[in-house]
Amino acid sequence: MxxxxxxxxxxxxxxASSWLDxxxxxxxxxxAILIITVLTIFPxxxxxxxxxxxxxxxxSNEHPWVGLDNFKQTWQDPVWxxxxxxxxxxATLCVAVELTLGFALALAMLRPFRGRRALMVLIVxxxxxxxxxxxxxxxxxxxxxxxxxxxxxxxxxQHPVSxxxxxxxxxxxxxxxxxxxxxxxxFVFVILLAxxxxxxxxxxxxxxxxxxxxxxxxxxxxxxxxxxxxxxxVTFRFIDAAKLFDIIYSLTRGGPGTETYxxxxxxxxxxxxxxxxxxxxxGAWMFTILLTFISFWLIRRLxxxxxx
Amino acid sequence: xxxxNTEDLGGIFERxxxxxxxxxxxxxxxxxxxxxxxxxxxAKQAAAAEAASVGGDPIATIAAAAAKKNYSGVTISRxxxxxxxxxxxxxxxxxxxxxxxxxxVSVVExxxxxxxxxxxxxxxxxxxxxxxxxxxxxxIPEFADRGVIIPIDALxxxxxxxxxxxxxxxLYRLLGKYKGKxxxxxxxGDVWNLYYRKDIFANPKLRSAYRAKFKKAxxxxxxxxxxxxxxxxxxxxxxxxxxxxxxxRALGNPGNQFYFFQQFRNSGGRFFNPTTxxxxxxxxxxxxxxxxxxxxxxxxxxxxEKLDFISSWGLWLNGKTAMMYAWPPTGRISExxxxxxxxxxxxxxxxxxxxxxxxxxxxxxxxxxxxxxQCVSADSKNKEAAFLYALWATSPSISLQRVMLPYxxxxxxxxxxxxxxxxxxxxxxxxxxxxxxxxxANQAVIDMQMTGAADYANALDREMTAIYAGxxxxxxxxxxxxxxxxxxxxxxxxxxxxxxxEFLKLPGATAANTVAKLGLAVHVK
Numbered sequence: 001m002x003x004x005x006x007x008x009x010x011x012x013x014x015x016a017s018s019w020l021d022x023x024x025x026x027x028x029x030x031x032a033i034l035i036i037t038v039l040t041i042f043p044x045x046x047x048x049x050x051x052x053x054x055x056x057x058x059x060s061n062e063h064p065w066v067g068l069d070n071f072k073q074t075w076q077d078p079v080w081x082x083x084x085x086x087x088x089x090x091a092t093l094c095v096a097v098e099l100t101l102g103f104a105l106a107l108a109m110l111r112p113f114r115g116r117r118a119l120m121v122l123i124v125x126x127x128x129x130x131x132x133x134x135x136x137x138x139x140x141x142x143x144x145x146x147x148x149x150x151x152x153x154x155x156x157x158q159h160p161v162s163x164x165x166x167x168x169x170x171x172x173x174x175x176x177x178x179x180x181x182x183x184x185x186x187f188v189f190v191i192l193l194a195x196x197x198x199x200x201x202x203x204x205x206x207x208x209x210x211x212x213x214x215x216x217x218x219x220x221x222x223x224x225x226x227x228x229x230x231x232x233x234v235t236f237r238f239i240d241a242a243k244l245f246d247i248i249y250s251l252t253r254g255g256p257g258t259e260t261y262x263x264x265x266x267x268x269x270x271x272x273x274x275x276x277x278x279x280x281x282x283g284a285w286m287f288t289i290l291l292t293f294i295s296f297w298l299i300r301r302l303x304x305x306x307x308x
Numbered sequence: 309x310x311x312x313n314t315e316d317l318g319g320i321f322e323r324x325x326x327x328x329x330x331x332x333x334x335x336x337x338x339x340x341x342x343x344x345x346x347x348x349x350x351a352k353q354a355a356a357a358e359a360a361s362v363g364g365d366p367i368a369t370i371a372a373a374a375a376k377k378n379y380s381g382v383t384i385s386r387x388x389x390x391x392x393x394x395x396x397x398x399x400x401x402x403x404x405x406x407x408x409x410x411x412x413v414s415v416v417e418x419x420x421x422x423x424x425x426x427x428x429x430x431x432x433x434x435x436x437x438x439x440x441x442x443x444x445x446x447x448i449p450e451f452a453d454r455g456v457i458i459p460i461d462a463l464x465x466x467x468x469x470x471x472x473x474x475x476x477x478x479l480y481r482l483l484g485k486y487k488g489k490x491x492x493x494x495x496x497g498d499v500w501n502l503y504y505r506k507d508i509f510a511n512p513k514l515r516s517a518y519r520a521k522f523k524k525a526x527x528x529x530x531x532x533x534x535x536x537x538x539x540x541x542x543x544x545x546x547x548x549x550x551x552x553x554x555x556x557r558a559l560g561n562p563g564n565q566f567y568f569f570q571q572f573r574n575s576g577g578r579f580f581n582p583t584t585x586x587x588x589x590x591x592x593x594x595x596x597x598x599x600x601x602x603x604x605x606x607x608x609x610x611x612x613e614k615l616d617f618i619s620s621w622g623l624w625l626n627g628k629t630a631m632m633y634a635w636p637p638t639g640r641i642s643e644x645x646x647x648x649x650x651x652x653x654x655x656x657x658x659x660x661x662x663x664x665x666x667x668x669x670x671x672x673x674x675x676x677x678x679x680x681x682q683c684v685s686a687d688s689k690n691k692e693a694a695f696l697y698a699l700w701a702t703s704p705s706i707s708l709q710r711v712m713l714p715y716x717x718x719x720x721x722x723x724x725x726x727x728x729x730x731x732x733x734x735x736x737x738x739x740x741x742x743x744x745x746x747x748x749a750n751q752a753v754i755d756m757q758m759t760g761a762a763d764y765a766n767a768l769d770r771e772m773t774a775i776y777a778g779x780x781x782x783x784x785x786x787x788x789x790x791x792x793x794x795x796x797x798x799x800x801x802x803x804x805x806x807x808x809x810e811f812l813k814l815p816g817a818t819a820a821n822t823v824a825k826l827g828l829a830v831h832v833k
Contacts, residue, residue: 056798057428057432057450057454058450058759058760058763058798058799059798059799059800061454061455073798077794143611143614144610144611144614145609145610145611146611162610164611164613164614166614167613167614167773167776167777168777168778169777169778253558253559253560254559254770255559255770255773255774255777256559256613256773256774256776256777256779257770257771257773257774257775257777257779257784258770258774259774259777269766272425272429273421273425273762273766274762274763274766275425275428275429275432276798
């Protein structure tokens with residue numbers, strides 16, 4: 001009896017060890033799975049449920065099933081449709097401006113010159129500033145009558161300038177693009193500079209021997225080789241710019257009226273200021289799907305040169 | 309009077325606020341925020357409050373004694389508006405409560421509109437993170453219906469504290485009530501008055517120019533038409549040194565709906581058709597009110613559309629504005645009473661001390677805008693302790709000390725506050741100030757107080773900023789009305805009809821049922 005007990009006792013640690021061997025991979029990944037389930041999968045599934053029930057603090061504490069009503073109500077809200085247009089227009093313009101300026105800066109900074117390193121540090125500083133602070137800074141900079149912008153323009157144009165850059169006409173869009181470009185052009189610049197630096201000098205030497213002019217070198221060597229890098233920059237920036245929120249929040253608050261409401265700002269307000277959570281979540285899903293399509297298209301374009 | 313004549317007007321013009329001043333004031337604001345941690349308790353008020361809590365005031369005494377006996381060591385958390393509003397519990401009532409009862413008060417700060425969202429978020433999460441919620445009367449129906457706050461009638465009866473309501477001005481007595489229950493203790497008399505520069509209105513050259521132009525004497529405006537006319541006249545004569553009017557009109561700060569609600573109802577407007585619940589803000593009365601508001605914007609300092617309220621106070625204190633309609637702290641800051649405290653260093657020292665007169669709003673009906681009621685959170689784990697703190701803090705004697713604190717933004721609301729000899733001695737014209745506040749409460753119209761109030765307010769606020777930016781007033785109001793109708797649809801027409809009917813019963817819901825019109829007016833001498 002004692003011998004049997006001894007055998008069982010010896011077998012147990014061996015069995016445990018073998019179980020451990022077989023399942024150790026699951027044990028190692030289980031904390032990550034648990035965290036992802038709790039922090040990602042559950043909220044995701046919960047948000048799907050919220051978008052199909054009435055989850056509106058102002059209406060009731062009950063959450064009856066409402067089918068597609070939240071989606072319909074959001075879609076029928078003219079402010080939401082306007083915000084989608086604003087989002088696409090602003091994101092496109094921001095990316096276009098940042099790409100143009102970033103490219104120009106990268107070309108200008110490609111060759112070494114005195115003070116280049118210090119200048120590069122200065123150029124990338126805006127990247128490290130919180131977008132809310134950037135919005136606040138531009139609010140003070142552009143504000144009438146105290147902000148220096150009107151004064152600077154008055155000095156420059158030699159006649160009094162009094163523009164409310166966050167209210168008058170189309171100026172609020174200009175202000176937002178200015179603030180966003182100020183912060184994110186350095187990002188595009190850094191990526192494009194890395195891409196430009198990676199193009200071998202031999203290629204330019206070969207084109208020079210072939211008698212190509214600098215313009216031709218640019219269009220037939222630089223641009224084609226840089227296209228994948230440009231697409232990376234555009235993809236990252238577009239996805240980020242489409243979520244534009246912080247600068248809007250601190251610079252225009254979506255105003256005047258709802259003129260500069262982006263989708264993110266609209267959804268924030270619906271969800272976390274008014275607690276129309278059903279409608280806000282339905283809108284967030286619509287926006288995610290739209291953004292996924294655009295991102296998918298951009299990534300396809302990005303991968304195309306690699307596939308070719 | 310031409311611009312050249314401005315020099316002849318002697319001392320009435322102040323140095324224009326320049327960019328350097330603006331930046332300097334902004335820097336001071338940041339420095340004040342950094343320095344806001346230290347203990348600012350006003351010793352005189354603290355001593356009086358302490359004496360009231362140990363026998364001087366029966367309600368304060370009962371509350372403090374019960375808390376000391378049962379809740380010593382309990383920490384309650386109170387959410388208050390960030391800035392000077394939060395300084396009061398941080399530096400005055402919180403430390404004093406701790407000294408008297410052994411209980412602690414931890415203060416959560418949030419901007420005005422975010423108190424609403426934070427309270428709702430904590431309620432949805434059932435975190436129990438908040439015990440006392442500084443609730444705007446406009447939110448009471450929603451908070452009560454959704455179970456964010458609890459009725460306090462049973463606790464009031466338990467502690468025999470009903471007398472605390474008797475001393476409230478009649479305008480404020482019913483604001484904490486909803487569906488026959490009491491939901492909190494009223495705590496801030498936020499009624500608007502007209503503050504004007506006596507020296508400008510008394511200036512002989514300006515008066516003669518006014519008489520020459522309008523064939524009548526220059527006087528403090530009594531109607532909105534007179535206000536617009538006078539404000540524009542002063543701007544035409546004195547700008548850029550002084551502008552006729554100057555209320556900050558940034559989106560959400562303070563909330564442009566207040567301006568519209570005030571003038572719209574003063575002209576006889578009502579928010580909805582009580583039967584169909586269709587919005588009526590875009591009718592002829594609404595368009596006229598909005599057109600008048602645009603005249604006020606035109607007569608104000610450039611950039612006023614983007615200035616928050618605190619910044620417009622900066623203009624006023626620098627002597628750049630001749631007339632300002634605003635909350636009661638305007639009277640205190642004009643006399644430098646508030647700026648004696650470091651906590652108010654974010655505002656410039658007043659250059660208009662002794663020059664400010666107080667009057668009822670044009671058309672008499674000033675807006676009772678914003679304001680706070682101290683409510684007990686339904687998710688609180690220390691409901692009774694929270695109740696006792698709110699009861700104590702808003703009791704007649706303690707509340708008097710709190711509204712007299714130099715750095716406070718709490719404004720007088722009890723009849724005993726208006727009559728207080730101590731308050732009347734704070735600056736030479738304090739008595740006149742308190743009498744005007746009491747009279748203003750008699751005539752005031754109150755904010756919309758029904759479910760969806762925040763949504764309706766936001767829709768109107770947004771459209772008003774669009775109108776400031778050039779949108780046609782009628783079109784803007786039509787769009788706002790459309791949005792109001794869709795909010796009503798979403799909340800249920802029948803529910804909203806009942807809610808609006810309830811709201812209309814409150815004194816001040818319309819210009820036709822102010823406290824004065826109901827025969828409930830209180831007059832103090």
